[in-house]
Amino acid sequence: MSSTRDIDALIEMMAKLPGLGPRSARRAVLHLIRKRAQLFTPLADLMHTVAASARECLNCANVGTSDICDICASEKRANGQLCVVEDVADLWAMERAGVFKGRYHVLGGTLSALDAIGPDELRIPKLVDRVTTEDITEVILALNATVDGQTTAHYIADQLEDRVTLTSLAQGVPIGGELDYLDDGTITAALNARKKL
Amino acid sequence: MSSTRDIDALIEMMAKLPGLGPRSARRAVLHLIRKRAQLFTPLADLMHTVAASARECLNCANVGTSDICDICASEKRANGQLCVVEDVADLWAMERAGVFKGRYHVLGGTLSALDAIGPDELRIPKLVDRVTTEDITEVILALNATVDGQTTAHYIADQLEDRVTLTSLAQGVPIGGELDYLDDGTITAALNARKKL
The missing domain is CATH 1.10.8 (Helicase, Ruva Protein; domain 3)
Structure with a gap:
């Protein structure tokens, strides 16, 4: 060379x-x-x-430059809502949207039988712990709409039901999306979740 | 954020x-x-x-970590051939092919009336100077097969003719190329430059 x-x-x-x-x-x-x-x-x-x-937040696993990230450190964000995401990139995407005012919990992946990733490989025990010890009223499951993401959402729902309100992101037609370009699954989901005008 | x-x-x-x-x-x-x-x-x-x-070679404008790059410093590469390329990336591409054993001269772009790039903006005076002072027998114009590249090749040919043998890279079907996917210009060039088997 x-x-x-x-x-x-x-x-x-x-x-x-x-x-x-x-x-x-x-x-x-x-x-x-x-x-x-x-x-x-x-x-x-x-x-x-x-x-x-750079380091991971000890509480939510967001990436920042201190042991407790800005979001976990901010009292304003302690509104009782906890948004569960797979990855730090997903957390950043939620923050760019700028509409969520609560705190986050980064799982670090999804359950996967193929890759031998069980609940203990993810931060699910820590999530259960946070729901018990912090003052949380609603857990929003913002996992990817993939098979692994939805499997993980169901597993978490099983762990947390009775303790807290569980919600998930709505599925449907993305803003600006054209029906002709959408897959069958999205159209089915959007039709099933149709709402009154 | x-x-x-x-x-x-x-x-x-x-x-x-x-x-x-x-x-x-x-x-x-x-x-x-x-x-x-x-x-x-x-x-x-x-x-x-x-x-x-990192710095530019004072002689050929290749990028290296010394004032005179390894190629210009190597006596083995002084075989009388000088390959003129537009850009350092082109020089590296030639070196990866590993078939050229002479030295290089990087122009730093092509002549362009639109962008007001004339011979003095490029390293063409330095090229003429090298042909005069170094022991060069053949100048190989390895410029891109674009309009600007070919204009520049013709200008350099005008400057250097009579002093040195001038050659350019052959144009034709790339190795592994399928006729069906080639543009008309390439097929015309390949047909015009056809050779006896």
């Missing part, structure tokens, strides 16, 4: 990021080298800072 | 890389935080190293 060892190693490492392959990693590294002052050095500095400070 | 300021800033900066958008930058940052020891810290370290050491 013409590029020297460190540059090759950087390209190889960047290619391991999700969404990047060898070709886009090469493009990204060339882009960085060209924009050294504006982008490369600040990015390297920021990576060091975040690599040193 | 639930994630704290540094993490948000890192996502925003990563989203500026070519090939990444806001969504894939978020995925990449979450992936990095999860693989802190194996990936995140080593990547940040390597970025610092490369940001500090």
